[in-house]
Amino acid sequence: MNQESPKKNKDIQDQAKKNRGTEHQGTKEKFWFDENQDKLFKIGKHKGENWAEIVAFHLATLLGISCAKYEPGSLPEESPTKYGVISQSFINKKDGERLINANEFLAQLIKNYDPDKTYRQENYTFSRSIALIKVLIPPLKEKSIKQFIGYLIFDVWIGNQDRHHENWGFVASSTELSLAPSFDHASSMGCRVGDTEKQERLNTKDTGYNVEAFSSKAKTAMYNNDGKILKTYELSELCHKHYPEESCFWIQKIKQVSEQDIAKCFESLPENWMSDIDKKFTTKLLQANQKQLKKLCIKN
Missing domain, CATH: 1.10.1070.20 (Phosphatidylinositol 3-kinase Catalytic Subunit; Chain A, Domain 5)
Structure with a gap:
């Protein structure tokens, strides 16, 4: 794994306002967004759940495990700002x-x-x-x-x-x-x-x-x-x-x-x-x- 500097949250404020779709499965707050509604924003009930998703993705990558990709994201339009993870859909609709x-x-x-x-x-x-x-x-x-x-x-x-x-x-x-x-x-x-x-x-x-x-x-x-x-x-x-x-x-x-x-x-x-x-x-x-x-x- 290459050396990387700490990442920043991806601001999805503008994208989230358009083409927003509901995801009913599970108990966490989440929604689909982006032009094709193929990105999922999920907010952990506990802040640790957000980092766990991302760390797990990188650990899985180390092993060559097929895994959904997760990256950090935020909703700055909310007060206070909501933090979560963004996952690209692995389904080709x-x-x-x-x-x-x-x-x-x-x-x-x-x-x-x-x-x-x-x-x-x-x-x-x-x-x-x-x-x-x-x-x-x-x-x-x-x-x-x-x-x-x-x-x-x-x-x-x-x-x-x-x-x-x-x-x-x-x-x-x-x-x-x-x-x-x-x-x-x-x-x-x-x-x-x-x-x-x-x-x-x-x-x-x-x-x-x-x-x-x-x-x-x-x-x-x-x-x-x-x-x-x-x-x-x-x-x-x-x-x-x-x-x-x-x-x-x-x-x-x-x-x-x-x-x-x-x-x-x-x-x-x-x-x-x-x-x-x-x-x-x-x-x-x-x-x-x-x-x-x-x-x-x-x-x-």
Whole structure:
């Protein structure tokens, strides 16, 4: 990654006044804008959610993970100014493409599956998600499963707890169906935790409260086949158990990311978006998860 100076917020005041379209999915304030309504402006409920999206995008890029691009933006017409992230749509509407979220297909595949129940959805499991990919895109299932395992291993690394059934899906065109790029990583890297708690966890000698302990308690939105919600580390173990080659492919890439590489991802942010404590805590969390993932592929 090239050395970059801190970025500035992209002022979307003038663009937002024209061709503005509503986005109903999710709980955050957001809208589509620009001439073709192909750019999404999303405002995090917590300021940390904004930097998390951008840092996650740059980390995904380091690994070669297909990911929606995020950059900082602001609405200066609001008082006070609203800050958020701008994401370019990965859907080509002119070619008739559309995004179909996983919940729509899971509801067709699984009896009594509630597509509107985003959380505490016990029918949303790792095995069923993999089965969905195999059923929908059998000609490309090996490539797509490797890609999807990459998303899940990436989630474990960044501590993403929000890969629910509307936060991944498929791009449908008139001729084919493919796995959509990864998107929506605003619930990662402990971005909602305050500076005071982060400092305490960084400084403590209590192994039950430090950053490593914090990382080990992170939960996913997926369940195992026994109706128990999966922690992120448990998800990585499932990935490795059923797809060891694919998992270790991505873990090897994560192993190669240095502290300097992580620091460069922070440089893509405007000044004052991340505190020094945020940066220290995030680096420590990524390193803790990196270390945990390495154990799965110790022989590789």
